[in-house]
Amino acid sequence: MSDKAAARVIELLQERLDALNDLHLTLKHVHWNVVGPHFIAVHEMLDPQVDAVRAMTDAVAERIATLGGSPQGTPGGLVERRGWSDYSIGRAPTQEHLGALDIAYQGVITSQREAITELDELDLVTQDLLIGNTEQLELFHWFVRAHLEDSTGRLSTKGAVGEQDAAHRAG
Template sequence: MTAVTGPLSDSARKATGEVLQGALVDLLDLLLIAKQAHWNILGPRFRSIHLQLDEVVATARSYADTIAERASTIGVPPDGRAATLAQYSGLAQPPDGWLQESAVVELLIDVLGETVRRMRERITLTGDTDLVSQDVLLGLTAQLEKHHWMFQAERPMSR
């Protein structure tokens, strides 16, 4: 079988592939965290946050596919297996059982904030290796930052 080759040098492909693989793991993890919260949320704001979680899931799912296909395009096989996620996940996980809506809001603020931080690092790294992948990460990060803002806006204002 012939390996897929892409437009990048070997060193750029390796560095960019590592960035894309990390982004894929974070996105799949984010998707699962948001679904877990979506299924277990309770409280007066159940419906609005439940629907907001669906938006996070849709973003993570769509961009996970885009990131994985970008990796394939440059000649790096993406790895979205459950074992890979379990091994490399670094995002905070929800506790077992039912979750109060305030706990879900705090969890998503934390998880989205960490994911944005990691994506911004990846944006910097791809500036030297692959501007096309960097562009994908820029669009993704803009969406994640919007979700992060919206969950922060769910917090009660302190006086």
């Protein structure tokens, strides 16, 4: 791999590292702040997601190091580099958090898929790593969405613009 290609792959991986770190912290935040009739189901559903996403961050960071980069994992750096807003829902009912998580997962998965597409010409090994991560993220997204659908398959968050709107629609 050329130095130029490696530099771009490291840049893409750092973006993925930031998104995954943010997601794992958001999932834990929801785990701590979810309330309501379906509390225990959602509370217990989220911990395995937290653990899996956290493992993804480690694999991505190690790939950055393998390619000669220095993974940046500090909270301040993440906040400085990210192009999205902080998760804004505190203590709230399960459906509101799940509606907001629907939007959060959509954002992470969309950016994962964009990176996968770009990696097709740069590095198939890194692409394979992100494909595996995306498979798991899409599964977790399905778990969240299953709580937001009615028996006809209608998604309560359909058409939502942002996490607050999705939380409102789901609640």
